[in-house]
Amino acid sequence: MDLLLEGFQTALTPQNLLFAVLGVLLGTAVGVLPGIGPAMTVALLLPVTYSVGPDSAIIMFAGIYYGGMYGGSTTSILLNTPGESSSVITAIEGNKMAKKGRAAQALATAAIGSFVAGTIGTVLLVLLTPTVADVVVKLGAPSYFAIMLLALFAVTAVLGSSKLRGFVALFLGLAVGLVGTTTGQARLTFDQPLLADGIDIVVVAVAIFAIGEALWVAAHLRRKPLEVIPVGQPWMSKADWGRSWKPWLRGTAFGFPFGALPAGGAEVPTFLSYVTERKLSKHPEEFGKGAIEGVAGPEAANNASAAGTLVPLLAIGLPTTATAAVILLAMQSYGIQPGPQLLDNEPGLVWALLASLFVANTLLLVLNLPLAPLWAKLLRIPRPYLYAGILFFASLGAYSVNFQAFDLGLLLAFGLLGLAMRRFGVPVLPLIIGVILGPRLEEQLTTALALSQGDVSTLWGEPVAIAVYVVMALLLGGMVLRGLRKPEPVAEAPQGGPESPESTETVEVGR
């Protein structure tokens, strides 16, 4: 405790506080802009390490990281344009809330959820860093494959009322995930070197959500009167708080372990959190129409995962995300080597970093919460101008991923796909999840099989993998039983996911 207090003393010096503010602001900014992520920002700022002390630089980088995780949610909610892959899921309910005039509440629950998750995550980081790190490296590809398979299994919950349309979307997503040469063979690359690394999830999500919707609106602008988004309450109501706090905690519970796992990442926990909230919600009918739980959970999950990432980084010098890898590089350029000796060699630095994470979190909340009602007013720009802005913003984001005009073509192509999906009532969520999960599932499978030289039994060769398969079997058994027991009440869909409002509604509008 004394050490942590000393850490706060270091973190709260005016200079370091300034660097924390700078980091948080920069992080939020790059999180907002699709295409530029925290990893790139930290890498571009590496030269800063030559001129400032290690604690200031690392405090700033941690601020950028946390800020980036939060910033992505703002454009997701307001413009349906996710800035980071980890806030793609936020766009689904968040933007619907904004359309109903509840943008301020969505932004607030995202901000507070990020704060709660980030704080709990940092506490867990302080407590667990010395002990868990050795355990996480024992998880191998078979375990990850099982976890990803479980995630894919959970997709059935979000397929929507028309299972056929749901599967069409899911397989489209998985097909998009196949593009690239990661397995050593060129698949669906059409001899285009620009497709060799696969298609960026941010480009797909921005195209399907933002471009698809803009085209849809444009197609209907003349036939329908212009509609205005109602002004909502500026702050979260008591009911909003009541519906948010559990998802915040559950999102944290998903995000932190996934962040700490070397191949966990921030996207899968946001998606698992969304599916869980959808199942557990007392207002399942609101999902797909702007349920606050669907924003609170995933936003908590992605921030908690950011905290989790620092566990293996600090404990054994193991970077699990691109951003963590660059932070490691920064530490090394000071001659600091993270790992078991780090706490002994540089206790001051470690505790200053941990304290600054608390500071960064608080700063994020202080900076962003008052802005929420202000941002929400953005949506009252008349539709044609608003969508022109969204198109500009989405194109800018897609372009800045690689600075290639090619990505703009890709953006338009997927935008047209998004328009077609709306027209034919195909839900977009399974597609997005397919794009996220497909490549990961495959990567773990190829690694597992390469290591076992093709012996399939390796897939259930790890205890964690077996446990996950047992859980899946139980869930499947439960579903089958429930399906058998009450075949009569047609109204209730067996997967707990009620009929997808997304698909039905779109069809209505389409006619």
Next chain:
Amino acid sequence: MLLDVSPTSHHRRARAGSRSALLAVLTALVLLGATGLSGCGVTRGSDDPSNRRLQMMIPNSPGGGYDLTGRAAAKAMEDNDLTGRFEVSNVLGASGTVAMQRLANSEGADDLMMTMGLGVVGAVYTNDSDARVSDMTPIARLIEEQEGLLVPADSPFRTVGDLVEAWKADPGSITIGGGSSNGGPDHLFPHQLAQTVGIDPRQVNYVPYDGGGPLTTALLGEKITVGTSGLGEFEGQIADGSLRVLAVSGEERVPTVDAPTLTEEGIDFVFTNWRGVLAPPGISEEQRDYLVGLLSDMHDTPEWQAALERNGWTDNFATGEEFATFLQEQDRRVADTLEELGL
């Protein structure tokens, strides 16, 4: 789904009142966009060479090896006023193939250089690209980095000899992980090593990992038998004893690592990963000499020497004929290995 709200007159009034707030928000958005875009773009300066602007193209993402090398070189040149400003841009895609294509397309451009290395030489083959290294104008080789053979602390292998013995007995049983995809240095090294000790390279069981982090995880978790990689990213694990280095691949030992070279261990094989700078094809001789001179001056600056030390790079500077011959030899060697593997 998005048109489910109805208009009311109340909201129209509210809209007018908040116009100034909106303006502020919009300005903020535009500013954000501007910061995102600054740092890219093509600029050509005046004809005065000391005032001109040069571009340095980097074939991978910020923070990667080429990026650190290219930016360090550009910074050393800028800080010593050897030239005007540098535009450093990262052109990603297909392990550097996209950047090579762009270099080839910029034929004759007198303001462009590209940082590259062994990995890019291999990538153009595995990606079937026409933009071959041999078509470009060689400027300079800057640095080299040795590969190491890494094993977990508890591995039964104490020396390279132990490893090679087991490897020869059953090539498939030795799983080798590396931080680069097919055609990259970590992939080429074990295959060429196998060839040297008399193992069919096609029997090498190589598992690519996405960089040093995942590779470290696999080694610490004992998922693979041995890892091949540059040693910079493993300093901490080597220092605390959780990973051991069986051998390094260069001609001489690495000063910071207590491990023999392959040659010392009786295997006649030297392999180093290197990085250097190319210019587009078809530039004039004066222009080439100017760029070579620029990098030679850069090589002598204290900033560059400091960068070498900070990053643990080994200086291996070469220009002109020496670098051109070296490039051709590397290109052929890589092509041979990959052909033998059927890639």
